Amino acid sequence: MNCLETTRLLNPYVDGELDLSAALAIEEHIQACARCRASFEGLQAARAAVSRECEFKTAPESLRLSLQAGIAGEGARGVASLLRSPLAVAAPGIAALLLAGWLALADVLNSGKPPAAVQARIVYHVTSSETAGAALRTLGNHLDAAPEVAVVVVAHNNGVDFLLRGARDESGGVYEATVKTLVRRGVEFRVCNNTLARRNIASSEVIPAATLVPSGVAEIGRLQSREGFIYLRL
Ligand SMILES: [Zn+2]
Incomplete structure (x- = not known):
């Protein structure tokens, strides 16, 4: 790239x-190329600014009332008519942002509680038996620092070895014990x-604490594209 x-x-x-x-390929390039990294960071900052602005400042009063009416008991009808409005036709992306922001705000108005923090979701990709021990230690530290994070570990290629029965780490400890501890902390191993x-x-060689998925790469793609996971390769 x-x-x-x-x-x-x-x-x-x-x-x-x-x-x-x-x-x-993009991630690899922006790690190595300061100029593209700067473009990437600029773009991210611009997106963040747009969504912040749209969330709480730009929506017209009529939109707020229409959404509140929809939420208060008219069911989906209020939202459906909103989606057919000229605003939605002119700028579907902005309309979706406004909709998300105002739905969140309407939730707060209705419940009187602040919205729950968005939970970070990380998929750890382990591809080598040499790095598995370090990956599990990193993961333990990660959970100590951010206990609410949702983590799925996907093991692929030689990275599956540490999830086989009887596998031992560099210092002779049984991996299964470490894996079980992490599972109790909410981590899933695939x-x-x-x-x-x-x-x-x-x-049958795979320890019971881990589950099988048809394809490791497809699972990572699915977690990223469908479930909003952030990818970490270890
Ligand atoms: Zn570049």
């Missing part, structure tokens, strides 16, 4: 519209079944 391609794909990247391999098939490993 060069600067030209990165510049072209930066917008869809920030919108989370790229597939996994393209997103990884193993790529394509890797097991390719390496002729029986699924």
Whole structure:
């Protein structure tokens, strides 16, 4: 990935519209290239500013009333008529932002409580048995620092080894014990079944604390695109 391609794909990247391999190529490039990193950070800051502004300042009074009416008991009808309004036709993206912001605000008005903080979701990708021990230690530290974070670990290629029965870390400790501790703290471990098939490993070799998914890469793509997970490779 060069600067030209990165510049072209930066917008869809920030919108989370790229597939996994393209997103990884961009991430790699912006790690290494200060100029593209600066463009990326500028773009992110601009998006954040737009959504902040739209959330609480720009929505017209009529929109607020219409949404409140919809929420108060007219069911979906208020929201549906709103979506057919000229505003929505002219700028669907902004309309969606306004809608999200005002729905959140209406929730607060209705319940009298502040909105719950958005929970960070991270997918850890483990691809090598050499880094598994370090990945689990990092993960433990991560949870100490941010206990509310939701973490899914996806193991793929040689990264599945630490989730097999009897696997031991560099200092001879049993991985399964560490994994169980992390599962009790809410972490989920998922193993790529394509890797097991390719390496002729029986699924019964996988410790019960982990679950199988058909494809590790597809699972990571799904978590990122459908469930809003942030990707961390370890
Ligand atoms: Zn560049």
